[in-house]
Amino acid sequence: MNIVLHQPEIPQNTGNIGRTCAATGTSLHLIRPLGFIISDKALKRAGMDYWYDLDVHLYDSFNDFIAKNSGARIYMATTKALNTYTDVRYDKDDFIMFGSEGSGIPEDILINYRQNCIRIPMLEKYRSLNLSNSVAVVLYEALRQNGFADLLKQGELHTRSWADAE
Numbered sequence: 001m002n003i004v005l006h007q008p009e010i011p012q013n014t015g016n017i018g019r020t021c022a023a024t025g026t027s028l029h030l031i032r033p034l035g036f037i038i039s040d041k042a043l044k045r046a047g048m049d050y051w052y053d054l055d056v057h058l059y060d061s062f063n064d065f066i067a068k069n070s071g072a073r074i075y076m077a078t079t080k081a082l083n084t085y086t087d088v089r090y091d092k093d094d095f096i097m098f099g100s101e102g103s104g105i106p107e108d109i110l111i112n113y114r115q116n117c118i119r120i121p122m123l124e125k126y127r128s129l130n131l132s133n134s135v136a137v138v139l140y141e142a143l144r145q146n147g148f149a150d151l152l153k154q155g156e157l158h159t160r161s162w163a164d165a166e
Helices: 011-024 040-045 049-053 062-068 107-116 131-145
Strands: 002-006 027-031 056-059 074-077 095-098 117-119
Touching: 002 011, 002 131, 011 027, 011 049, 011 131, 027 062, 056 062, 074 107, 074 131, 095 131, 107 117
Parallel strands: 002 027, 002 095, 027 056, 074 095, 074 117
Antiparallel strands: none
């Protein structure tokens, strides 16, 4: 799977999303401008020691992203969608794009992906969920639909046993 963040603004959200992507073997695609700097010092300060295990890709613009991922099937997460995130069937190579915390995905992009727009149902009085929560909700549905391929299967134990924890 592939998660795309269009111009994310809050480093903590991107950090949480990066951790989720690393833990699930999901690629993370970041479209500039970013609201923060990605540097060794900033990553260490945020405790993002997993960042170097993450398959992360940076793009200068949405057009740059499209040019480098031509033919990709992209779902756009937006509160403006008619379909919910559970209404679609995800393939293991799909891209799921989320917009910035302040303004979401720009309308001029959404208009070209109208059929692939998805939303998370919520009460009308709320504008949206936190970005990192939204990514986790949709990503885990996509992974579930694909049988949680390559992830820990039910009944398998981590390398550290329960006895080791005592």
